[in-house]
Amino acid sequence: MTVYEYLLSYQIKPSVQRIAIMDYLLKHKTHPSIDEIYIALCKDIPTLSKTTVYNTLKLFVEHGAAKLLTINEHNACFDGETAPHGHFQCKYCGKIYDIPLAFDREVSEKLETKGFQIEETNLYYKGACPQCAENNVKEQ
Amino acid sequence: MTVYEYLLSYQIKPSVQRIAIMDYLLKHKTHPSIDEIYIALCKDIPTLSKTTVYNTLKLFVEHGAAKLLTINEHNACFDGETAPHGHFQCKYCGKIYDIPLAFDREVSEKLETKGFQIEETNLYYKGACPQCAENNVKEQ
DNA sequence: TTTAACTTTGTAATTGTTACAATTTTATTT
DNA sequence: AAATAAAATTGTAACAATTACAAAGTTAAA
Numbered sequence: 178m179t180v181y182e183y184l185l186s187y188q189i190k191p192s193v194q195r196i197a198i199m200d201y202l203l204k205h206k207t208h209p210s211i212d213e214i215y216i217a218l219c220k221d222i223p224t225l226s227k228t229t230v231y232n233t234l235k236l237f238v239e240h241g242a243a244k245l246l247t248i249n250e251h252n253a254c255f256d257g258e259t260a261p262h263g264h265f266q267c268k269y270c271g272k273i274y275d276i277p278l279a280f281d282r283e284v285s286e287k288l289e290t291k292g293f294q295i296e297e298t299n300l301y302y303k304g305a306c307p308q309c310a311e312n313n314v315k316e317q
Numbered sequence: 318m319t320v321y322e323y324l325l326s327y328q329i330k331p332s333v334q335r336i337a338i339m340d341y342l343l344k345h346k347t348h349p350s351i352d353e354i355y356i357a358l359c360k361d362i363p364t365l366s367k368t369t370v371y372n373t374l375k376l377f378v379e380h381g382a383a384k385l386l387t388i389n390e391h392n393a394c395f396d397g398e399t400a401p402h403g404h405f406q407c408k409y410c411g412k413i414y415d416i417p418l419a420f421d422r423e424v425s426e427k428l429e430t431k432g433f434q435i436e437e438t439n440l441y442y443k444g445a446c447p448q449c450a451e452n453n454v455k456e457q
Numbered sequence: 458t459t460t461a462a463c464t465t466t467g468t469a470a471t472t473g474t475t476a477c478a479a480t481t482t483t484a485t486t487t
Numbered sequence: 488a489a490a491t492a493a494a495a496t497t498g499t500a501a502c503a504a505t506t507a508c509a510a511a512g513t514t515a516a517a
Contacts, residue, residue: 226497247387265433292447293405301439307432366466
């Protein structure tokens with residue numbers, strides 16, 4: 178399936194900019210920020226506006242084609258992977274890792290019994306990734 | 318234990334401002350923002366500066382006496398409850414509820430086996446709280 | 458009591474994000 | 488194909504949350 182068709186499957190009208198941004202999201206599993214996407218795509222689309230990147234990602238999130246991550250307190254990150262999963266952010270290098278989201282249904286079921294309607298779940302771990310953990314040990 | 322002693326137990330040197338802010342956090346389990354705290358305490362401490370509220374909460378978080386919540390994309394919220402637990406934020410009224418954090422150890426253990434050092438865990442549910450869920454149904 | 462260290466304060470700067478009007482592009486109708 | 492309408496993109500300006508920083512105030516130590 179092309180990115181063009183992929184956008185259509187989420188009821189999003191494709192455009193050059195939208196295709197480029199979704200393509201970037203699908204090919205770069207780095208949970209990029211607005212700036213990362215903007216800087217990367219400016220080379221191919223020199224007229225690209227940062228506002229368009231903001232608008233487009235908002236649109237993607239509204240249509241369920243991308244997920245907004247609030248794991249980083251300084252700026253929003255985006256994930257093109259829509260299947261449920263969690264994240265681990267290294268406090269030292271900042272990298273965000275995907276992790277399986279395989280926790281107990283018990284809690285969410287209990288919430289739903291009480292009348293809470295869960296629309297999304299975010300699981301964020303923070304700490305030291307293997308590389309940084311090793312480096313820190315060596316420094317000490 | 319007084320708030321004064323409580324701060325000391327976290328290696329935080331007490332001051333009028335720090336005591337007032339921690340007292341507010343401990344008495345108001347509403348996961349307040351900087352502004353909420355600032356506005357509430359200005360009545361008692363008219364000279365209070367918003368910068369002090371920022372500095373103080375940063376200090377609390379560094380010392381483990383408060384937890385920073387990034388559940389709200391527009392501004393930071395703070396939680397004086399340090400025991401591990403998750404949160405549910407209603408997308409309609411904005412209220413944040415505490416929920417038990419009783420999910421599988423399996424995932425975190427697997428991460429630790431791979432060399433990840435987990436320092437904190439954040440579980441954020443979002444959706445409709447019981448009240449808002451009911452109101453929405455009635456409107457439709 | 459003097460000095461040093463730390464805390465608080467207010468202002469200004471910075472940064473991420475949003476509002477908005479003008480322009481450009483795309484789709485529709487004639 | 489031309490005219491019109493609708494939608495998307497752009498750039499600038501506004502906004503809001505946060506941080507930097509220097510001055511003033513407070514507390515602790517000598």
